[in-house]
Amino acid sequence: MRTKEITGKTVLWIFLLAFAFVTLIPVVITILGSFKTNMELTSGATFLPGKWQFSNYGEAWDKANFSTYTLNSLIVSLSTVAGTLLVASMAAYVVDRMDFFGKKIYIGIQSFTMFVAVGAVVLRPQFDLMVKLHLHSSLWGVILILISAHASIFFILLSFMKGIPRELDEAARIDGSSLGRTFWTIILPLLGPGLGVGALFTFRGAWNEYLLPLVFTMTKPELQTLTVGLANLKYGISAASQTHYMMAGACLSILPILVAYVFANKSFMQMTAGSLKG
Amino acid sequence: MNKTKNAAFAYSYLLPSAILTLVLGIYPIAWAFRYMFYNYKGYGAARFTGLDNFTRIMHDTQFWDSVVNTFVYAGGKLLLSIPLSLLLAAILNRRIKGRQLLRAVFFMPTVISTAVMAVVFFTIFNSYNGILNQFLIKFNMSSSGIDWLGPKHAMLTVILVAVWGAVGNYMLLFLAGLQNIPEDVYESSSLDGANKIQQFRFITLPMLGPVLQMVIMLAIINALKGYESIMVLTEGGPAGKTEVMFLYLYKLFFPVGGSSASTQVQEFGYGSAVAFVSALIVGMISVIYFYASRRMNRID
Numbered sequence: 293m294r295t296k297e298i299t300g301k302t303v304l305w306i307f308l309l310a311f312a313f314v315t316l317i318p319v320v321i322t323i324l325g326s327f328k329t330n331m332e333l334t335s336g337a338t339f340l341p342g343k344w345q346f347s348n349y350g351e352a353w354d355k356a357n358f359s360t361y362t363l364n365s366l367i368v369s370l371s372t373v374a375g376t377l378l379v380a381s382m383a384a385y386v387v388d389r390m391d392f393f394g395k396k397i398y399i400g401i402q403s404f405t406m407f408v409a410v411g412a413v414v415l416r417p418q419f420d421l422m423v424k425l426h427l428h429s430s431l432w433g434v435i436l437i438l439i440s441a442h443a444s445i446f447f448i449l450l451s452f453m454k455g456i457p458r459e460l461d462e463a464a465r466i467d468g469s470s471l472g473r474t475f476w477t478i479i480l481p482l483l484g485p486g487l488g489v490g491a492l493f494t495f496r497g498a499w500n501e502y503l504l505p506l507v508f509t510m511t512k513p514e515l516q517t518l519t520v521g522l523a524n525l526k527y528g529i530s531a532a533s534q535t536h537y538m539m540a541g542a543c544l545s546i547l548p549i550l551v552a553y554v555f556a557n558k559s560f561m562q563m564t565a566g567s568l569k570g
Numbered sequence: 571m572n573k574t575k576n577a578a579f580a581y582s583y584l585l586p587s588a589i590l591t592l593v594l595g596i597y598p599i600a601w602a603f604r605y606m607f608y609n610y611k612g613y614g615a616a617r618f619t620g621l622d623n624f625t626r627i628m629h630d631t632q633f634w635d636s637v638v639n640t641f642v643y644a645g646g647k648l649l650l651s652i653p654l655s656l657l658l659a660a661i662l663n664r665r666i667k668g669r670q671l672l673r674a675v676f677f678m679p680t681v682i683s684t685a686v687m688a689v690v691f692f693t694i695f696n697s698y699n700g701i702l703n704q705f706l707i708k709f710n711m712s713s714s715g716i717d718w719l720g721p722k723h724a725m726l727t728v729i730l731v732a733v734w735g736a737v738g739n740y741m742l743l744f745l746a747g748l749q750n751i752p753e754d755v756y757e758s759s760s761l762d763g764a765n766k767i768q769q770f771r772f773i774t775l776p777m778l779g780p781v782l783q784m785v786i787m788l789a790i791i792n793a794l795k796g797y798e799s800i801m802v803l804t805e806g807g808p809a810g811k812t813e814v815m816f817l818y819l820y821k822l823f824f825p826v827g828g829s830s831a832s833t834q835v836q837e838f839g840y841g842s843a844v845a846f847v848s849a850l851i852v853g854m855i856s857v858i859y860f861y862a863s864r865r866m867n868r869i870d
Contacts (some may be wrong), residue, residue, distance in 0.1 A: 304661065311658065312675050315734070319678070321701060322690050334699040383587035385582040393577070399586060405595040412820035413845040414598035414600050416838060421593065440594035442587065471579050499682030502798055507824060519685045523802050526689050535693055555680045557674050560681070561742065 452486025
């Protein structure tokens with residue numbers, strides 16, 4: 293009985309550690325690979341870099357334009373986060389606190405857009421719309437489209453909004469505060485945790501977005517984001533000679549989101565788990 | 571008077587969200603719905619052709635090949651990722667050492683961009699000078715390496731990459747479901763002499779039924795619609811071996827992808843029809859699955 297238990301535990305831990313290894317190894321290879329020479333990457337099977345090439349990052353930053361890509365990624369992500377939170381929290385406030393004609397229709401449309409995601413199809417009409425608005429050769433088109441997909445954040449904020457007592461609204465109203473002022477000075481600060489989670493999710497989505505920026509920067513390489521610029525390195529004529537740039541670039545795009553994840557691990561986990569319960 | 575003022579306030583705060591959703595969410599769907607009856611190549615006038623696009627789909631072997639590939643891809647991804655994530659969730663639901671850390675590790679791939687990871691996996695699996703093959707050769711596990719992205723193995727490689735990205739996500743959803751099963755059910759069953767495997771079979775699985783049903787549903791839809799990582803990893807190649815439904819669709823709307831500028835031309839009208847049929851296929855599979863799995867929803 294005792295030996296059986298020990299064998300069971302050993303098998304269990306071998307399985308867990310093996311799977312953890314498989315999960316981590318691509319990221320570890322990327323991080324270590326970003327410090328190797330190109331020769332080392334494509335010809336040898338060394339695990340650690342022979343000599344740490346910190347210059348890879350500087351070169352990728354300058355020569356492979358990663359400074360531009362990073363700036364573009366930041367512009368897209370931060371604008372999308374700000375826009376999404378603003379638009380979704382204002383809508384969540386009136387939907388939760390007020391009664392008006394068309395509320396049910398609005399909620400219906402929001403849940404419809406969440407479940408009917410048609411991917412590549414809607415991209416084309418979206419692009420044409422942006423051409424008409426003269427926004428197709430700037431990142432604002434991408435940002436607007438990303439903000440328009442705020443349905444899930446709206447529902448998250450709505451559930452947080454329900455947790456803020458209505459007595460506060462009442463008290464503010466008696467004190468003579470207008471509805472708008474109540475929202476900006478009382479409700480919004482209390483919505484902090486919800487906004488934090490929403491920001492995290494939106495940032496992850498926008499930072500990792502590939503198709504939208506790809507389509508919008510096809511004729512304007514200087515507008516490419518990290519994901520697009522990186523994937524394009526793969527297609528490059530001399531792709532084989534740029535593997536070390538690819539690794540350094542991959543690190544530049546993975547690390548910020550990984551750091552955010554480590555710090556916000558708990559709310560990440562809770563929210564993803566919570567989304568199951570509806 | 572006060573009521574109209576309140577309504578005006580409500581609408582003004584709703585307006586930005588409503589406009590964005592209608593213009594960039596609903597209108598594009600209507601657009602695609604209209605053009606599926608037209609011959610429209612993105613320039614010049616659109617010509618109404620009735621159901622011609624749908625007749626063309628019937629004879630489009632490239633499309634139906636991609637449908638078959640989609641099923642192979644989705645099936646493979648599900649068969650590997652669902653049992654694996656369920657097993658991991660069941661283990662990490664117990665009070666074992668370091669479970670928080672392990673959960674965080676397994677969930678990590680979910681926060682990284684699929685496109686970026688596809689680039690990394692390309693350098694790992696690349697047949698000619700990929701990291702994995704260099705490793706296999708160096709340690710004499712293979713004489714010339716394996717053609718991971720070649721016609722024979724490309725689909726398997728693409729599936730493995732997808733599983734890598736998906737397991738953590740489903741594990742977390744399963745964990746959430748497991749937390750709703752009361753602890754004392756396990757305690758009383760172990761007093762009755764049930765072992766861990768029996769407990770899993772007769773308590774965990776049935777009680778997890780509704781969650782299992784929903785997670786598999788999500789997984790099916792995701793697998794049928796996913797194409798981003800395939801697009802970066804293989805572009806649907808070699809020779810269409812990993813071309814899936816939605817990637818084929820994407821190429822009809824945006825023919826120039828990467829370096830291998832395909833000879834295809836833009837086909838908005840036909841693309842819309844293909845999109846409709848593809849969405850229909852996904853919808854049908856979901857409905858079939860939903861009815862076939864109704865039994866899981868019943869806890870007894």
